[in-house]
Amino acid sequence: RRRADMFVIVGRSEPLYELELSGGSGASASGNLDQFIIHSALDMVDTALLQHTSLFLRTVDSFGEKFVSAYVTPSHVKFMLLHERNKNEDTIKAFFQEVQELFVKITLNPFYTYDTAITSKGFDDRVRALANRYLA
Amino acid sequence: MASRSAQRAGDVAWARTPKVNGELFALTYGAMVKRLVEDYTEIDEVNEQLEKMGYNIGIRLVDEFLAKAGLPPCQGFQETAEVIAKVAFRMFLGVAADVTSWNSEATAFSLLLADNPLAEFVELPRQYKTLCYSNVLCGVVRGALEMVSEEMRSLGLG
Numbered sequence: 001r002r003r004a005d006m007f008v009i010v011g012r013s014e015p016l017y018e019l020e021l022s023g024g025s026g027a028s029a030s031g032n033l034d035q036f037i038i039h040s041a042l043d044m045v046d047t048a049l050l051q052h053t054s055l056f057l058r059t060v061d062s063f064g065e066k067f068v069s070a071y072v073t074p075s076h077v078k079f080m081l082l083h084e085r086n087k088n089e090d091t092i093k094a095f096f097q098e099v100q101e102l103f104v105k106i107t108l109n110p111f112y113t114y115d116t117a118i119t120s121k122g123f124d125d126r127v128r129a130l131a132n133r134y135l136a
Numbered sequence: 137m138a139s140r141s142a143q144r145a146g147d148v149a150w151a152r153t154p155k156v157n158g159e160l161f162a163l164t165y166g167a168m169v170k171r172l173v174e175d176y177t178e179i180d181e182v183n184e185q186l187e188k189m190g191y192n193i194g195i196r197l198v199d200e201f202l203a204k205a206g207l208p209p210c211q212g213f214q215e216t217a218e219v220i221a222k223v224a225f226r227m228f229l230g231v232a233a234d235v236t237s238w239n240s241e242a243t244a245f246s247l248l249l250a251d252n253p254l255a256e257f258v259e260l261p262r263q264y265k266t267l268c269y270s271n272v273l274c275g276v277v278r279g280a281l282e283m284v285s286e287e288m289r290s291l292g293l294g
Contacts, residue, residue, distance in 0.1 A: 108159075108257035110166025111173075111264070120259055 005135060006034045006082040007127070009103070010042060011115040016077070019124070021131050037061075038080045041068040045078055056093045071096035073103065077115075087135070095134040102126055142218045146226030149205050153227055162256035169269060183268045190275020191282075198280035201227065214238075217245050220277060229253060229273075247277075 005021035018035075041061035048057045049072060057070040069092050071079040079096050106112055106123055118124075172182045205223050210216040221233040230253055237246040254270050268274070 105257055106259075108163065109259050110163070110170045110257075111259065111261050122259065 005084065005131075006038065007099075007131065008035075008038050008080045008082075009099075009118070010038075010078040010080060012076065013115070014117075016116065017118045017123075017127075019127055019131065021135060034066075034082050037063045037066055038068060038082050041070070041080060042078065044068070045070045045072065045080070056096060059089075069096075071100070073100055077103070081135075083135070091134050095130060098130050098134075099127055102130075139218055139222065142222035143226075143232065145205060145207060145219075146223040146232055149223060149227035150230060152204065155230075158230070158253055158256065162253060162258075165254050165272075166258060169267075173264065173267070179264060179266045183266075183271050186268065186271035187275040187278070190272035190277075191279040192275075193272070194276035194279020194281075195283050196279075197228065197276060198283045201280070202284075213242060216281075217247075220280075221247055224280070225249075249273075 007017075007019040007021060008015050009017040020034075040063075044061040045057060048070065055072055055074070057072060059067050059069050061068040065084055067083055067085070069081045069083065069089075071093070073079070079099060081092060081095070083092075102123055103118075106118055106120060107114060109120075112118075112120075169182070169186070172185055173179070176182050176185065201224050205219075205227065207219060207223065210219055217235045221235045225247070226232040229249075231249060231251050234248040234250065235245050236248050238244070249270075252270060254273070258269060260267060260269065
């Protein structure tokens with residue numbers, strides 16, 4: 001089975017960053033479905049936020065065989081991970097935390113406007129490396 | 137060697153100066169550069185403004201430096217370069233610079249900062265490729281040297 005994982009960073013109003021973790025070309029139809037799943041899970045994140053006290057919200061939604069895990073930064077930027085089966089939660093949490101460190105560095109760049117798309121290639125490379133390390 | 141004693145003088149001066157949080161410093165400078173970039177349409181104008189700001193800082197900073205560092209007058213331009221790089225930069229920026237690329241007449245040199253605290257989190261977007269982000273430093277050196285009556289020109293390289 002092809003693993004069609006996806007990682008999305010969502011700001012206040014729009015996605016800031018997207019990364020497809022599936023190796024090679026998943027069917028583009030399922031690609032759109034992945035984005036749909038993640039965006040519909042955003043409502044679940046808001047609900048979960050009211051219940052949880054910590055930043056890591058674990059699995060907030062599931063759709064068929066896909067699960068969505070979420071992590072919210074203190075500034076309400078949401079990290080969403082779509083994955084196929086329940087991975088080790090600690091691994092996912094560690095991945096989110098490391099991405100958050102990279103994210104903080106990006107926001108400290110004076111030329112980055114908050115809540116806009118992240119276009120830095122360095123960031124992209126490093127998130128890919130983290131994804132390979134934690135989620136492959 | 138002159139360089140090593142300059143280094144020691146720099147370390148001593150740095151130890152004596154009051155410190156400020158490095159992140160606050162970098163973020164403040166970054167906010168200022170971003171403001172300038174937004175206010176001026178041409179990047180060259182921004183570079184010029186940064187240099188002018190630096191000049192205003194330099195003409196005042198040199199007196200503080202000479203008072204605090206307590207060094208004897210420099211014997212030549214090469215010694216001046218070492219003092220700027222190892223003592224002054226270390227004292228005010230926290231990191232010493234390296235003096236390199238002397239020209240054949242020994243009238244021009246380059247200051248290399250291996251670790252630039254001003255640009256701590258900065259990633260220049262492609263459209264600002266010609267921006268000399270740390271050009272304020274060039275102005276500081278020019279202002280300082282002018283006050284001790286050495287006319288100079290600098291070619292900032294960000």
